[in-house]
Amino acid sequence: MQPSHFQKCDWDSTASEYSKLPKDGPLLVPCKRLLGAMHGTLSFASATTIIDIGCGPGTAVSFLIDGYGHDIPPQSRVIATDYSTGMVEVTRSRVETERTSGKENAKCWGQVETMELDAQDLSAFPSSSASHIMGSLVYFMLPDPQKGLREAYRVLRAGGVFACTSWARVQWMQFMDQAAQEVRRAAGSESVSILCWVSTIFKDELIDMVGGGKHSTGMRFFPKQWGDVAGVKGELESAGFRDVHSEYIDFDWLVEDPEAFAETMCKSSNPGTKMLLGDLSDEKLDRVVESYTRIVKEHGNVCKGVAVLGIGTK
Numbered sequence: 630m631q632p633s634h635f636q637k638c639d640w641d642s643t644a645s646e647y648s649k650l651p652k653d654g655p656l657l658v659p660c661k662r663l664l665g666a667m668h669g670t671l672s673f674a675s676a677t678t679i680i681d682i683g684c685g686p687g688t689a690v691s692f693l694i695d696g697y698g699h700d701i702p703p704q705s706r707v708i709a710t711d712y713s714t715g716m717v718e719v720t721r722s723r724v725e726t727e728r729t730s731g732k733e734n735a736k737c738w739g740q741v742e743t744m745e746l747d748a749q750d751l752s753a754f755p756s757s758s759a760s761h762i763m764g765s766l767v768y769f770m771l772p773d774p775q776k777g778l779r780e781a782y783r784v785l786r787a788g789g790v791f792a793c794t795s796w797a798r799v800q801w802m803q804f805m806d807q808a809a810q811e812v813r814r815a816a817g818s819e820s821v822s823i824l825c826w827v828s829t830i831f832k833d834e835l836i837d838m839v840g841g842g843k844h845s846t847g848m849r850f851f852p853k854q855w856g857d858v859a860g861v862k863g864e865l866e867s868a869g870f871r872d873v874h875s876e877y878i879d880f881d882w883l884v885e886d887p888e889a890f891a892e893t894m895c896k897s898s899n900p901g902t903k904m905l906l907g908d909l910s911d912e913k914l915d916r917v918v919e920s921y922t923r924i925v926k927e928h929g930n931v932c933k934g935v936a937v938l939g940i941g942t943k
């Protein structure tokens with residue numbers, strides 16, 4: 630059985646909404662750290678081909694151009710890839726808008742190509758053809774992460790750098806699970822949380838969300854090793870990468886308007902939300918929003934996030 634429950638079509642249907650996530654939301658800190666670590670290992674000034682795997686709506690490419698656009702040589706290729714047609718379309722339209730914007734970095738956006746492909750099959754790329762390969766919040770959710778990593782290793786040139794991030798803790802999903810449990814319990818329906826139920830199926834192979842370690846997580850349904858630094862380091866080393874470094878990236882997601890935040894989060898088309906709340910009626914969903922709002926306020930309007938960065942070279 631595959632550890633990830635997400636399907637390509639789930640990402641297609643959330644692509645447009647995902648692209649509207651606030652720039653200072655949960656993607657910012659892990660993604661900026663990933664790019665900074667890559668640049669520190671092998672400057673983007675020496676990039677020949679940069680590939681973003683599982684690009685979503687162009688998150689990492691956008692931060693890349695904002696932060697390092699002036700470093701990237703004009704002849705190098707920047708390729709944003711995802712297996713979701715919806716995500717690739719959103720990225721493509723972003724590229725078009727930015728390319729013709731007349732802004733300072735418009736020229737660099739003109740270097741960005743988009744491709745629809747599965748992270749586990751990079752046969753569209755020759756071996757040893759890329760200088761930089763990154764995967765922001767994607768490798769841990771692949772059906773076979775090792776297959777994806779080995780493909781990245783093959784495509785990377787000697788001396789090239791690979792980096793990826795995964796989630797170790799996502800408190801905004803933990804709160805959602807907690808709120809849903811409250812509503813289910815009050816309605817007299819099964820009180821067991823969906824996350825607990827999933828964890829029963831996958832047992833120890835999954836990242837532990839509710840068990841109280843510092844880096845317990847909101848993502849029980851992903852392979853456990855992706856939720857800690859030793860596990861991620863091991864994954865990259867198993868795929869052949871050398872000089873592997875991994876670290877936790879802690880941050881607070883400060884919520885300005887808990888009511889609006891709860892409404893957006895609980896009624897999102899994100900596959901994780903659908904998995905937790907997809908079976909609830911509109912009425913129950915409204916109650917989850919109320920509980921979620923209260924929980925966020927109890928935590929000082931802060932949701933904690935912990936990502937894991939893994940980086941290595943070929």
Ligand SMILES: C[S@@+](CC[C@H](N)C(=O)[O-])C[C@H]1O[C@@H](n2cnc3c(N)ncnc32)[C@H](O)[C@@H]1O
Pocket residue numbers: 640641656660682683684685686687688689710711712713716746747748749764765766767770771772
């Ligand atoms: C959590 S989102 C991250 C998106 C983006 N990298 C970011 O940091 O915002 C996961 C992305 O991985 C993509 N994805 C999931 N499985 C994939 C696979 N097997 N091959 C390629 N992309 C995949 C999804 O379509 C989605 O866009």
